[in-house]
Amino acid sequence: MNTKVNLAGVELKNPVMTASGTFGSGEEYSEMIDLNRLGAVVTKGVANVPWPGNPTPRIAETYGGMLNAIGLQNPGMEVFAKRDIPFLKQYDTKIIVNVCGRTTEDYIDVVERLGQEPVDMLEINISCPNVKEGGIAFGQQCQSVEEITREVKKHAKQPIIMKLSPNVTDIGEMARAAEAGGADAISLINTITGMKIDVNRRTFALANKTGGLSGPAIKPIAIRMVYQAAQAVKIPIIGMGGIRNAEDAIEFILAGATAVSVGTVNFWNPYAAEEVVSGIEAYMKKYQVEDIKDLIGAVR
Ligand SMILES: Cc1cc2nc3c(=O)[nH]c(=O)nc-3n(C[C@H](O)[C@H](O)[C@H](O)COP(=O)(O)O)c2cc1C
Known part of the structure; x- marks a missing residue:
């Protein structure tokens, strides 16, 4: 049985990774699950300098999910490189660093600095709904997506x-x-921009007023978008949004994802990422799938 997938020349032992911002760099989770079992760990977003994030309250529970407006709080590149990368290097898993910035120069700064580090891939976050400049400002217009990518x-x-x-x-x-x-x-x-109002306090549940919705509630939207993206491009796709278990992950793979990220579920089931790995193996055995590649985009 082959669970290996190839992401732009990087071979992952299986398609399961963690979603940025829901797993730190794996330190806490390593006490509960074996990070060696994961295809890759995707870190929380890191900027060139420390960011304090947004004022609190900045998370709220919703039906089937949660809203967050963390605002990409992070310790900055220097601390991250000294602390998080050596921690992750102890494990036999790929390291993907999530990068955030306010300007094109900020992103370039981090990317160049990471060029000297033993990390496997960079995930460039141009889609955070909770920071005023940068983030989503880059991610909502075709032309700026193309320019920042270039x-x-x-x-x-x-x-x-x-x-x-x-x-x-x-x-x-x-x-x-x-x-x-x-x-x-x-x-x-x-995440998908949302809002919650606290009826007892008669004010917004989040200090930022709006936040990003994640968790099982968004999965059907995510599946639809992964499917549409897979029809539009040839490059590999990493699918995420509301994955709770292996069945959810396989749904993303059938829709066209080469790999998947396990996110919000980590907060209520810290074993989830490893369970998804085992569950995919069990699914392949049950249906006698020899190679996971046969499942990628199999539903058209
Ligand atoms: C608390 C929290 C923090 C997040 N931080 C980041 C981040 O730093 N960078 C990023 O690209 N995405 C971030 N995300 C988005 C997730 O990586 C993921 O795309 C989204 O939550 C959908 O997946 P899920 O429903 O499985 O959580 C964050 C999500 C949550 C809930």
């Missing part, structure tokens, strides 16, 4: 994954723009 690609030593926003009208167009700019892969979906 600029980042020029400076990147590792293959780049462009992380797309679902807060757009035509996801196929965005996927094509990333591909035209030279992206090695795309990942989707980031």
Whole structure:
């Protein structure tokens, strides 16, 4: 049985990775699951300098999911390189670093700095709905998606994954723009902009007013978008949005994803990522699937 997948020249032992921002760099989770079992760990977004994030409250539970407006709080590149990369290097899993920035120069700064580090791929977050500049501002127009992809690609030593926003009208167009700019892969979906009002306090549940919706509630939208992106481009796709178990992951793979990221579920089931790996193996055995590649995009 072969569970290996190839993401732009990087071979993963299986298609299961973690979704940025829901797993730290795996330190806490490593006490509960074996990181060696995962295809890759995707880190929380890192910027060139520390970011404090948004004021609190910045998370709220919703039916079938959660809203967050963390605002990409992170310790900055220097601390990250000293602390998180050596931690992850202890494991036999690929390291994918999620990169955030406010300007094109910010992204380039981080990407160039990461060029000197032993990381396998870079995931460029141009789709965070919770930061005013940068983030989603880059991710909602085709032309800017293509331009930022081209600029980042020029400076990147590792293959780049462009992380797309679902807060757009035509996801196929965005996927094509990333591909035209030279992206090695795309990942989707980031969170969907939402709002919750606290009726007792008669105010917004989040200090930021709006936040990004994630979790099982968004899965059908994510599946539809992965399918549409897979019809639009040839580069590999990493699918995510509401995955809870292996069945959900396989749905993404059948829709066209080469790999999948396990996100919000980590907060209520820290064993989920490893369970998805075992569950995919069990599914392949049950249906006598010799090679996982036979499942990728099998539903057209
Ligand atoms: C608390 C939280 C923090 C997140 N931080 C990041 C981040 O730093 N960079 C990023 O690209 N996506 C970030 N995301 C988005 C997730 O990686 C993922 O795209 C999204 O949550 C959908 O997957 P899920 O429904 O399985 O969580 C974050 C999501 C959550 C819930």
